[in-house]
Every structure is written in C-alpha cells, then in structure tokens.
Amino acid sequence: MASVASKSYESTPPLKVAFLGLGVMGLPMAGHLALAGHSVTVYNRTPAKAEAWVAEFGGSHAKTPRVAAQDAQIVFACVGNDDDLRSVVLGDDGAFAGMKQGAIFVDHTTASANVARELYDVAKGLGLHFVDAPVSGGQAGAVNGVLTVMCGGEQGAFDSIRDVAGAFARAVTLVGGPGAGQLAKMVNQICIAGLVQGLSEAIAFGQSADLDMKLVLDVISKGAAQSWQMENRGKTMVDGKFDFGFAVDWMRKDLSLVLDEARRNGARVPVTAVVDQFYADVQKQGGGRWDTSSLITRLKA
Ligand SMILES: NC(=O)c1ccc[n+]([C@@H]2O[C@H](COP(=O)([O-])OP(=O)(O)OC[C@H]3O[C@@H](n4cnc5c(N)ncnc54)[C@H](OP(=O)(O)O)[C@@H]3O)[C@@H](O)[C@H]2O)c1
Numbered sequence: 001m002a003s004v005a006s007k008s009y010e011s012t013p014p015l016k017v018a019f020l021g022l023g024v025m026g027l028p029m030a031g032h033l034a035l036a037g038h039s040v041t042v043y044n045r046t047p048a049k050a051e052a053w054v055a056e057f058g059g060s061h062a063k064t065p066r067v068a069a070q071d072a073q074i075v076f077a078c079v080g081n082d083d084d085l086r087s088v089v090l091g092d093d094g095a096f097a098g099m100k101q102g103a104i105f106v107d108h109t110t111a112s113a114n115v116a117r118e119l120y121d122v123a124k125g126l127g128l129h130f131v132d133a134p135v136s137g138g139q140a141g142a143v144n145g146v147l148t149v150m151c152g153g154e155q156g157a158f159d160s161i162r163d164v165a166g167a168f169a170r171a172v173t174l175v176g177g178p179g180a181g182q183l184a185k186m187v188n189q190i191c192i193a194g195l196v197q198g199l200s201e202a203i204a205f206g207q208s209a210d211l212d213m214k215l216v217l218d219v220i221s222k223g224a225a226q227s228w229q230m231e232n233r234g235k236t237m238v239d240g241k242f243d244f245g246f247a248v249d250w251m252r253k254d255l256s257l258v259l260d261e262a263r264r265n266g267a268r269v270p271v272t273a274v275v276d277q278f279y280a281d282v283q284k285q286g287g288g289r290w291d292t293s294s295l296i297t298r299l300k301a
Helices: 026-035 047-057 065-069 082-089 113-125 138-144 155-165 180-208 213-220 228-239 248-265 270-284 292-299
Strands: 016-020 039-043 074-077 104-107 129-132 147-152 169-176
Touching: 016 026, 016 065, 026 039, 026 047, 026 074, 026 138, 039 047, 039 065, 065 074, 074 082, 074 155, 082 113, 104 113, 104 155, 113 129, 113 180, 129 155, 129 180, 138 147, 147 155, 147 180, 155 169, 169 180, 180 213, 180 228, 180 248, 180 270, 180 292, 213 228, 228 292, 248 270, 248 292, 270 292
Parallel strands: 016 039, 016 074, 074 104, 104 129, 147 169
Antiparallel strands: 129 147
16 A cells, blocks of 8 residues: 555645654654645654655654654654553653643544543643544545544644644544543444444354355445445455454454443443454454454354
C-alpha cells in the first residue's frame, strides 16, 4: 500500500505542527498534514522511520518529542497505549516540556479515558490544551485520509483543530468533555467485537451447509445484515486470509480498555467479554498480528 493516497484538501491557514509516532496510522496521517500545506516536524522513537518520512514529505524531524513540539501550534500523536503516550508527553524530553503556552496536544492513540483525563489536567496546569481524539477507519482510512475522529475536550481547542485534522479525516466530531473521545472509541469496539463474531458464525455455518458463501454475502450485503465488516472482510474470511488490517493484539488492548471501563461504570458487556476471550484463543494460535476477522479461525475444524 502507498504511504498516502491523493485527495483534495480543504484550504486551512498553514500552521506549524508536530506529529509524534509514525506507525501504520501516524505515518500517513502526518503525510496528509504535510500535503495539506502545514509545516510538520515529526518524532519517532525509531529515528530511521522519521528520516524516511522527511525524505518523502519534506518538513523536519526531531530527536525528542520536546524538541519536535517546541514551535508547534498543534502537536498530534499516535502511539500504542497509555504508557507509550505518557512516555512521549511527560518528563524532561516529553512534548509538554517543549510546548508553548496555548498550544494544543491532540492524541490519536486508542488509550484509556483515565489517561486522557489525567493528561488533560496536567496540560491545563501548564497553560496547554489536550484533546483525546482516537480514530476509526484502519490503515486504509489513514492512507486515504478518510478517518473518523472522536474527540473529547474543550470546545475552543476542538474548534482550533477540527479543520486541520480534516487533512486525514472525513469526520471530526466533539462528543463530550475530556475522555469522551476514548469512551466513544470503546463504544465503536464493542460494536465491532459482537459483529465480527456474528459474521464469523454466519460464514462458518454457511460453509458447513455447503453454500457458495461469496455469493450469499453478495446477496445479503444488500439487505439488513449489511455491515462494513461484511463488505470489507467477508470474502477474505471465506478465503481464510488475515495477513492485513487491524491486529488482534490491538483489539485485545482495546477490549481490555472497554472491560476496565465497564467495571468502573457498571455497564454489562457479556458478549464483549466472551469475544475478548475468543481473541485470546486466536493469540494462542499465533494470530496476534492477524486481522480481527481471524476470529473465524476458532470455528474451523
Ligand atoms: N492500525 C490500525 O488499523 C488502527 C486503527 C485505529 C486505531 N489504531 C490505534 O492507533 C494507535 C497506533 O496504531 P498503529 O497501528 O499505528 O501502531 P504501530 O504501527 O505499532 O505504531 C506505533 C507507533 O508508536 C510508537 N511508539 C510505541 N511505543 C512508544 C514509546 N514507548 N515511545 C515512543 N514511541 C512509541 C512506535 O514507534 P517505533 O516506530 O519506534 O516502534 C510507532 O511509531 C494504537 O493505539 C492503535 O490501537 C490503530
């Protein structure tokens, strides 16, 4: 897959921004910001990726998050989990130590609502802003610049970042106060967990009944059973292909965030809890890096 696909950008005033974390998601997201005309300084823990990014998109790279963040009006990040996020934000070399008063930190990591609230409070104490802004849409959404971004934070900070984030997104929405973006992403993952298990059972059932499942999926995807997972993953599930997409290891991280939050808020999520254990089975089979649609492998003889 190319690192970014071409798209047309809404015209926004060019800003100085930083991007921390050039992984599967961050690399194309930062690329779209550069192509939209912003002056981008990147930081990546493994410097070779930052050098390769600059060779492709221009801009500059910095040795620490603090240096990357120094002149930026907005600092974007997309790293792995809560601890990774703290490690690029806090401490002497962290972004908060370098950011100027009034600058905005936008976190696209899928992390806990707690870490979002914690960093929002620290930012506020330093005269900075923090917006939690996890994304949905996967690698293809990042490459094509059509992610969905769910934000939590203050209206003023959100208003300042919405159009800029539009460089890599088709929807950027404030859903509530600090942590609300992460909670909305948890809702998204609860939907996906149950849905992928249902789709797995449906395909495995149809195959046991000797149906032409690609034909059946074509038919039923025009009716009420249609879903993004059916459209984009159904046929590869029939073929048993999983070496792409959103990794099971990431899904387990996301479901553990859901289960922790549900313990706190008292919500009952029985299907999500069971599917989390099913994903643990997939990991035991060596499928940690397989796409989440590999849930169907548990149902094969
Ligand atoms: N992939 C998807 O389809 C998808 C979809 C939606 C949401 N997400 C979420 O987006 C986030 C990033 O996913 P990804 O697929 O881009 O992951 P990834 O390819 O593994 O990239 C992770 C990035 O974070 C950096 N990083 C990790 N730990 C770090 C630390 N302690 N200090 C500094 N940098 C650190 C990595 O640096 P190195 O290069 O040095 O390892 C890398 O740049 C995750 O929270 C994931 O759940 C992913």
